Amino acid sequence: MKKLTKEQYHILKEKGTEPPWSGKYVKFNKKGRYVCAACGNELFSSDTKFDSDCGWPSFYDAKKGAVQFKKDKSLFMNRTEVVCAKCGSHLGHIFDDGPKPTGKRFCINSLAMEFMA
Ligand SMILES: [Zn+2]
Numbered sequence: 384m385k386k387l388t389k390e391q392y393h394i395l396k397e398k399g400t401e402p403p404w405s406g407k408y409v410k411f412n413k414k415g416r417y418v419c420a421a422c423g424n425e426l427f428s429s430d431t432k433f434d435s436d437c438g439w440p441s442f443y444d445a446k447k448g449a450v451q452f453k454k455d456k457s458l459f460m461n462r463t464e465v466v467c468a469k470c471g472s473h474l475g476h477i478f479d480d481g482p483k484p485t486g487k488r489f490c491i492n493s494l495a496m497e498f499m500a
Contacts, residue, residue: 403438
């Protein structure tokens, strides 16, 4: 387990959410990969990142086997949580309004990831 900041711990371990537009990867278009901030598991490629205008980094697909999905009924909503398949940390949520080819929108906290060029 890597050393996490208080903010990172809140998101990854307590299922927190960073304020929209606050994350460093929202407007970020460099080529590379995104890994789990807690364990280094490779999660997303910059090739699947898109500008969703929701305030969080968005991807239309994840690396095969990198994430798992859990039903989240908190806050009286019916959402699907995205967690790291390796360490179980909370990353964000997935929605069905993404672009082709998957139609999915992975809405992920910047603080839950680390970018590697
Ligand atoms: Zn992880």
